[in-house]
Amino acid sequence: MKIGVPKEIKNNEYRVGMIPAAVRELTSRGHTVFIETKAADAIDLSDAIYTRAGARILPNAAAVFAEADMIVKVKEPQPQEIKLMKPGQTLFTYLHLAPDPAQTKALLDAGIIGIAYETVTDSRGGLPLLAPMSEVAGRMSIQAGATCLEMNAGGRGQLLGGVPGVPAARVVILGGGVVGTNAARMAMGLEAHVTILDISLPRLYELDLQFGAMLNTIYSTIDTIEENILAADLVVGAVLVPGAQAPKLITEAMVKGMKKGSVLVDVAIDQGGCSETSRPTTHADPTYKLHEVVHYCVANMPGAVARTSTFALNNATLPFIVALAEQGPENAMAQNPHLRAGLNVYKGSLTYKAVAEAQKLPFKHAEEVLGLSY
Numbered sequence: 315m316k317i318g319v320p321k322e323i324k325n326n327e328y329r330v331g332m333i334p335a336a337v338r339e340l341t342s343r344g345h346t347v348f349i350e351t352k353a354a355d356a357i358d359l360s361d362a363i364y365t366r367a368g369a370r371i372l373p374n375a376a377a378v379f380a381e382a383d384m385i386v387k388v389k390e391p392q393p394q395e396i397k398l399m400k401p402g403q404t405l406f407t408y409l410h411l412a413p414d415p416a417q418t419k420a421l422l423d424a425g426i427i428g429i430a431y432e433t434v435t436d437s438r439g440g441l442p443l444l445a446p447m448s449e450v451a452g453r454m455s456i457q458a459g460a461t462c463l464e465m466n467a468g469g470r471g472q473l474l475g476g477v478p479g480v481p482a483a484r485v486v487i488l489g490g491g492v493v494g495t496n497a498a499r500m501a502m503g504l505e506a507h508v509t510i511l512d513i514s515l516p517r518l519y520e521l522d523l524q525f526g527a528m529l530n531t532i533y534s535t536i537d538t539i540e541e542n543i544l545a546a547d548l549v550v551g552a553v554l555v556p557g558a559q560a561p562k563l564i565t566e567a568m569v570k571g572m573k574k575g576s577v578l579v580d581v582a583i584d585q586g587g588c589s590e591t592s593r594p595t596t597h598a599d600p601t602y603k604l605h606e607v608v609h610y611c612v613a614n615m616p617g618a619v620a621r622t623s624t625f626a627l628n629n630a631t632l633p634f635i636v637a638l639a640e641q642g643p644e645n646a647m648a649q650n651p652h653l654r655a656g657l658n659v660y661k662g663s664l665t666y667k668a669v670a671e672a673q674k675l676p677f678k679h680a681e682e683v684l685g686l687s688y
Contacts, residue, residue, distance in 0.1 A: 315639040316346045318382025320375040321353040322391045326597035328620035330354040330406070331386035333628045334367035336635065341368030345639045348614075350378050357621040379403075380633070384643070386635060390417055391615055401425035402661065404643045406409065406635065408432055408447075409658055412559040412672040413586035421659045427643050432584075433557040433654035433666060434634065441556060443634070445492050446626035450616040452496025452552065455579045456485070456504065461546040462577040462601060462608045469608055470575025472547055475505035482506045484487040486542045488534070488563055488588060489552035490517045493581050495524075497550045499634075502528050509542055539563055544571050551580040551588035558668035564589035566605075583611040631671075642686055654680050 317340060319331040330353050332340075338345045349369045364366055372378050379385065379398035389408035391399070396417075399405065402425065407428035411418045421428050429445035452482040456474070456640075463469035463483065474658040476482035485501040487494045488511035501508045502525065510598040511520055512533040518531040532538050543549050543564060550570075553560055560582035568579070569591045587593070589603050594613040597655045601610050617622035634653055637646045657680040670677035680688035 315642070316348065316381055316383045317635070317639060318348045318378040318385045319350065319353060319384065320387065320395065322388055323375075323392055323395070324603060324614060325390055325618075327614055327617045328354075328356040328390040329617055329624045329627065330357070330359065331388055332635070334359060334363050334369070334603065336628050336632050337367040338365060339632060339636065340437050340639060344634070345638065346370065346421050348372050348378050348381050348610065350375055354624070357624060358422050360587045384638060386420045386631075388624075389617075390414070391421075392419065395414070396420045396424055397423045399426050402639065403437060406428065406431070406631070406638065408544045408584075409608070410479070410584045411658055411666070411669045412557060415673050418659070418669065418673060418675070422662055422664060425661050426659065427661065428659035429638075429656040430557070430646075430658045430666070431631065431656065433658065435652045437652070443627070443630050444554075446576050446621060447616045448492035448554075449496050450619060450623050450626065452493040452550075453500045453548045454615050454618065455493070455497045455552070456500035456548075458600070458610050458612075459485070459550065459577050459579045460504065462579070463548060463612055465576075467601065467608065468575065468603050469549065469577055470573060470644070472575075474501070480682065483547035484545055485550065486511070487547045487552055488614050489582075490514065490531070491550035491552065491554055493554070494550070495521065496527055497581075497599065498525065501548075502665045503543045506548075509546075511538060511542065514657040514661050534563075540568050540571075542570055544573075545571065547576050549576070549578045551578065551592070552584045553588045554585065555668065557666050558585070560585040560588045562588060562590050564591070564592045570605045572605070572607050575608065577608045577610065579610045582616065583613050585612060602611070647680065648684055648686055654684070657683075660684075 354463040384404040404427045434443045460474040465471040485506045509530040509592045582588040
């Protein structure tokens, strides 16, 4: 198979779809990998390193898209990239379609096979290609939140961990999944007072066993959300419904009641955000202030630590890239239900139910378009 890796063009996005080690794995199996020149220069992976791994360097994205049977990326394709795609071409990347009708329509019109990292599953019911970036984003949410609490960032001038004789900040995390757990670890490490809210009692029990008295766990309801965020100095939105738009758990009225200079880091912004006041921001302009609350809503948070993120993501995606290349996309998805769960669009058909429901569009099961029984 011919596999193409273009340079990412989203604002301040320095990750890359494949590292040299991944390229070597594919080329050693007889596949051809095309890398756009300088695709990973920013993270110290030069064209020369890729060439030694067996890649062929191409001068621009148009050449990569023209040559490849499958495109491997990190972020969702931008409009100018979708225009370069060919009918039947496979795209393997994060898509986050639910809150993005324009991208959904463009991919359907392009007639491509779109497999989304964020909806690929594993045998334990997890999301193995989302987890590495969720780990990064969860840890970064506390770094970002701590910085936003500083006066020069518009915050209330509070040190997250306090000092002897002065209370530490109160950190409230909505969601006890991968993002929330990693955020809690970082916040507790900085000696903040940390509370996690979740609707899963078994998950709260696991967190209680894992962290003990260092962590407060509370069952999530409208009342408990409101009570805790009004008292919080830093709120981290870490809720996820796989492939679907994030629920709006934080109302604008709640934000109006938050402390002056408090901070909301909405990690769920990739899926539309969990606050009514959230809107996507960029690394170049990461925050805005609304109702005296600092909002940090960067839609590609792990891009700020692009080298770490790229290597972590490739560790997870490589087995699936190999399967798609060795077997072809249709056969690979037919044989692997977890990879099949990643299929969001197939040659003009929308194949992920949560996206269809969010956008009120017709839907076909992945099994149906692949000619499988279901």
